[in-house]
Structure formats: structure tokens, C-alpha cells
Amino acid sequence: MEDSAHSTRTPMKPFGESIRSPFASVREMWRSAIEAAPDSPFIHSFERTLTFAEVDERADRLAAALHRSGIGPDDRVAVYAQNDPLFVIGLLATWRLGGIVVPVNPMNTARELRYHLADSEARALITIPGLYDTVARDALDGSAVQVTVVGEHQRWVQENSAIRIETVPVPTELPAGVITAEAAYSSPGELPAEPGSGAADTAVLTYTSGTTGRPKGAMNTHGNLVFNAESYIEITGLQTGQPILGIAPLFHITGMVGHIMLAVRAHCPIVLSHRFNAEVMLETIRRRKPVLAVGAITALMALADSPARRDGDFDSLESVFSGGAPIAPALGDRLERVLGAYVHNVYGMSETASPTHAVPRGERAPVDPASGALSIGKPIYNTTCRVVAETGEDCRPGEYGEILSRGPQITPGYWHNPEATAQAFVDGFLRTGDVGFVDEQGWYYLVDRKKDMINASGYKVWPREVEDVLYSHPAVSEAAVVGVADAYRGETVKAFVTLKTGAQATEDELRDYCKANRAAYKYPRQIEVLDELPKTATGKILRRVLRD
Structure with a gap:
């Protein structure tokens, strides 16, 4: 349509204009x-x-x-x-x-x-x-x-x-x-x-x-x-x-x-x-x-x-x-x-009380010809956004970096967690943890997540939440959780585990155990038992290798 x-539809104010609520x-x-x-x-x-x-x-x-x-x-x-x-x-x-x-x-x-x-x-x-x-x-x-x-x-x-x-x-x-x-x-x-x-x-x-x-x-x-x-x-x-x-x-x-x-x-x-x-x-x-x-x-x-x-x-x-x-x-x-x-x-995101970007009513989001990604929109009213490199410098149009946002919809911080609050902001901008870019016309594109967060049907799942449950199972020695592509959910949760010497546990048993201790969108739909998980020289499990 x-x-x-x-x-009956009222004309839309351009995103470049400022708006304010009459209510405090x-x-x-x-x-x-x-x-x-x-x-x-x-x-x-x-x-x-x-x-x-x-x-x-x-x-x-x-x-x-x-x-x-x-x-x-x-x-x-x-x-x-x-x-x-x-x-x-x-x-x-x-x-x-x-x-x-x-x-x-x-x-x-x-x-x-x-x-x-x-x-x-x-x-x-x-x-x-x-x-x-x-x-x-x-x-x-x-x-x-x-x-x-x-x-x-x-x-x-x-x-x-x-x-x-x-x-x-x-x-x-x-x-x-x-x-x-x-x-x-x-x-x-x-x-x-x-x-x-x-x-x-x-x-x-x-x-x-x-x-x-x-x-x-x-x-x-x-x-x-x-x-x-x-x-x-x-x-x-x-x-x-x-x-x-x-x-x-x-x-x-x-x-x-x-x-x-x-x-x-x-x-x-x-x-x-x-x-x-x-x-x-x-x-x-x-x-x-x-x-x-x-x-x-x-x-x-x-x-x-x-x-x-x-x-x-x-x-x-x-x-x-x-x-x-x-x-x-x-x-x-x-x-x-x-x-x-x-x-x-x-x-x-939760920290932004819903939108910081939107595709304006009556317009269509462009598609990035290089990645095939559909734009997530433009910054909405009173909202300033940046894409920054690891150095903290602003990226040029088309360059990948972390998306930062500032505006009247953004939380002042986290409940009783000043350390997390300090980590979440830089120069008054919220660090979204999402990697993307902006084009010459001001359209933003989401490319990847900087964090290991899994996005299952729009619900965010942190791997450690699921790993902690798996580690509490008496048969599990090591666990690593990643997001894998899913035609319906976009991403779904997959777990890789190793078992303790002499211990036994089926994939169905481990899945049911997670299901009983985590919300339905969090438990792993897929579980794979391996002899060993890939690690760095210092013993850190390489989620990236498992995901690939």
C-alpha cells in the first residue's frame, strides 16, 4: 500500500528536523x-x-x-x-x-x-x-x-x-x-x-x-x-x-x-x-x-x-x-x-528505548551492492550516529566500524553497574557493539556484531549464559556456544562440548538439560560432541573457528 x-496519514517530518515531546x-x-x-x-x-x-x-x-x-x-x-x-x-x-x-x-x-x-x-x-x-x-x-x-x-x-x-x-x-x-x-x-x-x-x-x-x-x-x-x-x-x-x-x-x-x-x-x-x-x-x-x-x-x-x-x-x-x-x-x-x-536496542534508526515512511531502503545488505535506515529525530574504527576515529563512508549513537532516547546507564556504564559510552555516544557502515547519502547498514551475541528471531542470546548451564552438567568438560545460520530464526544457538573422561551424555540429553534451565529461545537447537575444542596457545576456546 x-x-x-x-x-488520513499526516506528512512525515524529515529526520533532519528536531522534535520534542510535550510531556516530561x-x-x-x-x-x-x-x-x-x-x-x-x-x-x-x-x-x-x-x-x-x-x-x-x-x-x-x-x-x-x-x-x-x-x-x-x-x-x-x-x-x-x-x-x-x-x-x-x-x-x-x-x-x-x-x-x-x-x-x-x-x-x-x-x-x-x-x-x-x-x-x-x-x-x-x-x-x-x-x-x-x-x-x-x-x-x-x-x-x-x-x-x-x-x-x-x-x-x-x-x-x-x-x-x-x-x-x-x-x-x-x-x-x-x-x-x-x-x-x-x-x-x-x-x-x-x-x-x-x-x-x-x-x-x-x-x-x-x-x-x-x-x-x-x-x-x-x-x-x-x-x-x-x-x-x-x-x-x-x-x-x-x-x-x-x-x-x-x-x-x-x-x-x-x-x-x-x-x-x-x-x-x-x-x-x-x-x-x-x-x-x-x-x-x-x-x-x-x-x-x-x-x-x-x-x-x-x-x-x-x-x-x-x-x-x-x-x-x-x-x-x-x-x-x-x-x-x-x-x-x-x-x-x-x-x-x-x-x-x-x-x-x-534495549539501551535506546527502541529506535535510533528507521527507514522513513514512504521511502524504500537501499541495498548495498557489495554485501547485498538492506539498509537499517537513517538516524531518527534528534539522534546523532557515527561509525568509528578501532582507533576511535570516524570511518569514511563505506568503511566498516562500530556504530555509535547519541540522542534523547538513550539510557544514562546500567542499574548498579558503573563499570558497565563506563564501558558502554565514549564521548557521550553509546557503543552499540554492532559493526556496520554508512553510505554517502547517510543510510546505515548493519554488517556484523562485534560481540559474540547471538540474535535468534530478534531475541539476543549471550553464549556464556548457555555455556554456564552446560558446564553445570556432570558429564560436560568444556563447552562453547555460537550462533549459526537458520532459515527461520536468522540465527540459532549451537553448542560444542567435550565430555569428561569416562562420562557419557547424548546430544538429546544435553539439549533437554539446557531447555529445562534456559528460556526456549536460548537453549541450543544443535549440539555437537567433539573430542577436543580448538584453543589459542593460552587455552582460550576459539569460537570463531567453531562458527566457521
Whole structure:
């Protein structure tokens, strides 16, 4: 679809212009939405719809319940749910008290959740029944969490060839310190005076992996979030009331900003369906007719390839944006034919509150003739980017180097980690760790990752996280993990191991062991047992040789 076909689309400001948000904090942005559109739909979740006012009332009552449990300004509240209304309500309730949200990947195991709770020093946890019973109950043991909120939700269930929607209730027997969201919603409670939130105050701790392999909490500020909400409005051309397809996970920075923050700023509904399933998502699209989709290329591919797809399914889509992994030119062309809309690249990371680069609306990304790479876009509003060599000098157009970014969307640093913060910045620019180049026209291209990070379907996996699990297996002597090409995920995780003398372990056994201790996107799909791993003269394992 061409932009000119939709007269409601506002002209896009050139990236060279500056923009600013009229709001200093997410709280101010939310209050403005409530005043402007209280009765407008804000969340569509299967057959249920909640208005802005209804979500506000639930958030206030949940905030009151948290307040009664001692939660207040600057306290960390972990939100551990799928793409459910409770996730959004939990965010707003935390910010109503001046707290800091810790979004947790719902695919995380108890071991991983335990780390996030401990590192953030979270004092509250908001979750759903299934995750509470299978993961959180165990992870909470010995934690500093004072109160846990469990809220019912709806989910899809596949039975043979049919899919049905069911409500998952909260367990009737709950231990002390655990309350239900439904009890909070039915009890008004008393709220403290609303604390002020400035642009520099931390709104979210978005956990990512760094050069040490330990997940680090990027301190995304209120200013970071509201600026990129403003950026997304300009980039996408979204108009008031136009539905946003909630295809990206809400815990991820793309879902957090490209769905929730954008919806709040534009007074638009978010269309949620618990967790991704192509057939469920297609039915949701038919019913809710979203105008905008911002998601991983693998999810867009799954929609395009689904046998459940019908002609006309994507007619409502006016804009499609993809982040998380570069798009191959041939794949972009194929998706455009199926979706009816050109897929624009956006580029960013947790530390940048989503985009620093984007392909401008109405333009097409050029393809580098030498590498065949499709451009990730141009630096967006108020954002300055550089490509620097190992010497720290700026590269000339076409020369490979590390991409650096500076702008109002970029985190001031990592939670309680000044060393990592110092390493991440140079002369006020964030070091992305990604290798690329810029052409004469200012288009940026991503060539490779400087770090050994694996990018599986847009999810980042640090090899040491997987290696640490393998080393804990009694039969494993050495382990090395690399990313290998995968037609569907872009990259997938592969492990090479050697076994202890006399020990035995099958590849399936090792894979199942990793699967039980790491999120589903992290465990190695491929495992190869070798007699010896290649090493340097000093004994360092050569991942590069294994990858090659």
C-alpha cells in the first residue's frame, strides 16, 4: 500500500528536523490520554475491550493495593506476564506510585527470574496464574519480594485443529503475601499523593546482556520513553483511534514503546492475544483490523506463511515496521507482496528505548551492492550516529566500524553497574557493539556484531549464559556456544562440548538439560560432541573457528 492512498496519514517530518515531546514523563502522557479519550478503547484482548478510563481505574486500585503492602516511590516492581491486559495495568500502577518497572520475559525459567528479582532488588511481582504456579512460586523463595499480585487472564488453547479461548482463574489457595488482581480491582483503597516524575527519572529496567554475559538492567528513563513514543508517531503516521497490532512481546523494548507508549501517546487501542500464534493472530487481525504492525521479521513470516491465511487478511494494514534483526531484500519483497505494505526497517536496542534508526515512511531502503545488505535506515529525530574504527576515529563512508549513537532516547546507564556504564559510552555516544557502515547519502547498514551475541528471531542470546548451564552438567568438560545460520530464526544457538573422561551424555540429553534451565529461545537447537575444542596457545576456546 502506498502512503498516498490514505488521505488520513499526516506528512512525515524529515529526520533532519528536531522534535520534542510535550510531556516530561509517562505519567503526564497517560493523564493527557485519560482527559482526551476516557471512553475510547485502549486494550482489545480477544473478545474483551477496556477503555482508557477502565484501565486507569484498575491501575489506580492495583496501585492502592501495592501501596498498602508498602510499595512506594523508586521501588522496583517486576511484571512477569504475556501480552495480557495485566501487563499494561501493572506498568501504570507502578508508575502511579513513582516506582520502577522491571519487565521480565515470560519465557524465563525460575533460575532466570530469580536473578532478575535479586539484581533489581524487586519488592513486588505482578504475574499470571500459569507463570506463578510453574515458575514464580519457586523463584520467590528467599527473595526480597514483599507482595505478589496474581491476576486472571485469557489465553488460547489448541485442541486438535480447533482453537478455543478460555479464562485462566487465580488459584483459590494463596499463601501470605500473595493477593489477586481481581481483589484489588474490587477494593478502591486509598492512594498517596501522586509523586512527580521527571524526564531523568528511571521508568523501566530493561534487562539485556553485555560483554560479561551477565544480564544488565538498562535504566530507560521517562524521558527516553516519551521521546520515542513521539518518534514512533512521526515515523508511522499513526492517527488517533487506529488500532495497533500487539505482535511484539510487551516485555521487550519494541512492545513496550512501539505498542504501549505509542498507544498512550496517540490515544489508540492495542490489540493483544496473550502470546503469538499465527492462526490466532490472523483471526485477531480479521476482527480488530489493525492499521499498524511493528514486530520481528520471524513473526511477520509466520503470518505470511500460515496455512490459515486468507485473501484480504492484511487489507487494514497501512504501515508495517520490523526490528530485532536485519531483513534480507528478497524476504522484504516477498512480505510486501503478501502483506500489501512495504516492511520498513527500524533499528535500536534495549539501551535506546527502541529506535535510533528507521527507514522513513514512504521511502524504500537501499541495498548495498557489495554485501547485498538492506539498509537499517537513517538516524531518527534528534539522534546523532557515527561509525568509528578501532582507533576511535570516524570511518569514511563505506568503511566498516562500530556504530555509535547519541540522542534523547538513550539510557544514562546500567542499574548498579558503573563499570558497565563506563564501558558502554565514549564521548557521550553509546557503543552499540554492532559493526556496520554508512553510505554517502547517510543510510546505515548493519554488517556484523562485534560481540559474540547471538540474535535468534530478534531475541539476543549471550553464549556464556548457555555455556554456564552446560558446564553445570556432570558429564560436560568444556563447552562453547555460537550462533549459526537458520532459515527461520536468522540465527540459532549451537553448542560444542567435550565430555569428561569416562562420562557419557547424548546430544538429546544435553539439549533437554539446557531447555529445562534456559528460556526456549536460548537453549541450543544443535549440539555437537567433539573430542577436543580448538584453543589459542593460552587455552582460550576459539569460537570463531567453531562458527566457521
